[in-house]
Amino acid sequence: MIKAIIEYQFLQNAVLAGFLASIVCGIIGVIIVEKKLVMMSGGIAHTSYGGVGLGYLLGFEPILGAFIFSIGAALGIGFIKRKGGARTDVVIALFWSLGMALGILFISLMKGYPPDMTSYLFGNILSVTKSDLYFMVVLTTVVAFTIIALFHDWKAYMFDDEFASIIGIKTAFLEYLLLLLVAMTVVVLIRVVGIILVLSLLTAPAAVSENFSNKLKGRIIYAVIFGNIFCFAGLWISYITNMASGASIVILSVLCYLLCYGVRFANNRRKINKIENVEAN
Template sequence: MIDMIDAIFKYTFLQNAIISAVFASIICGIIGTIIVEKKLVMLSGGIAHAAFGGIGMGYFLNIEPIIGALIFAIASSFGVVTIKEKSKINADTIIGMFWVLGMALGIIFISLTPGYPPDISSYLFGDILTVSKMDIYMMAILDFIVVFMIIAFFNHIRSYLFDKEFSNVIGINVKLIEYMIFLFIAFSVVVLIRVVGIMLVIALLTVPPAISKLFTYSLKKIMGLSIVFGLFFSLLGLFVSYKLHIASGATIIIVAVCSYVILLIFTKLLKRD
């Protein structure tokens, strides 16, 4: 443990990893709660996989891949909600199409990129130890936007989450709130890609809120606890992966899921008593 603390002060990449863990925990705690409450888990997975097309585009155009991921994530999230509203196609079908389209475009872009094929494993499976200053700046900006807008529209969002029809009746612009939430989901996906990767985004968005709901039903408290749990899982997973020299993204998710199972069993046993 002391060695780890010394390494944090010595190595910039560990400092970047801890900062990114904080930013990731904030956004996954807030948006993850909304995703769980509104049952948008599969949508989040679809947006995450669609973002892979943007990563491939970034390599092909020689721009920062995470910027390409942000563009694709926003486009796919707006595309899903727009098509869902204007057609009778099942939402899962639309999500599935964007899911595979994004992955396919990413593969095509990468195959067309000149030179040696880039290493995309950190984007697919996450590597918190490779987070750059550019990634941190983008995380900070996206976190600030999300936190500011959630605070400003909290009552409207809470009303929308629990009763969409009633919210519409009392004059809340439901369509605007829905587009805003889908935009925030795209933001959260992009923030988490560098931490746990495209394949594991869903877990970090859903496990902390799921654990929080074991202790409270208050929306604010669930968000707050989710941020704390997300940070704990990220830092503990980072510590374990650093000490054992194993994949950081996968380690964070294993720690989170195992914690959920243990706490679920513990709370069930307490209720029996």
């Protein structure tokens, strides 16, 4: 496959896309898993489908439409969540359904044959273009720089947001900013694993990293590493088996998480049994 990567531009684009996706999913994934914002991220991701449909209908880049809708969903969900008056899970479900419905509506309004939406729904890392890569580079840089620049504030916000507010950290600003970063991350991942599968790549590397480090910095580093492993191994499996790239990446990441969970569960049971035996004796 290395020879093929050297020869073919589309494989080079795929490798770069996987690398960029691994960076953002490792950084943002750890934070949303810790803050229990996984379903909110799913709502933002699925709302972006409306932007994809609007892009096709009006003739501009669909990924740009996905970006606009993701940002709008992030700000809308965040505003309603902070102001209260409605249950967050209900709001997420409504945005989730609205985005998918608008996407279907916009596509149905197009004249002629409708476009193939499979790559946006389920991802196709092999179809990433140079313009997609440029867009992904910009978003990845913004996400990484924002997290690094405010790293200590993020640590305080993640582990005790009430204490962070007391010591003067603007937690409302951080919450809105986090949702915007999630929206950007979703857009980066759409071309790799698709709207429907995006949650797996956001959560699996972060969940696996919990087994290797308790510190925020360490977990982010491990999550980025595992994200790269999942993307490149999934790309290789896709290349040799002609399997959909997004599906292969997601299946591999989920299997790895289940393996880590099984090992941790077995170790915990062994420790409990050992303690019970000591107490019995």
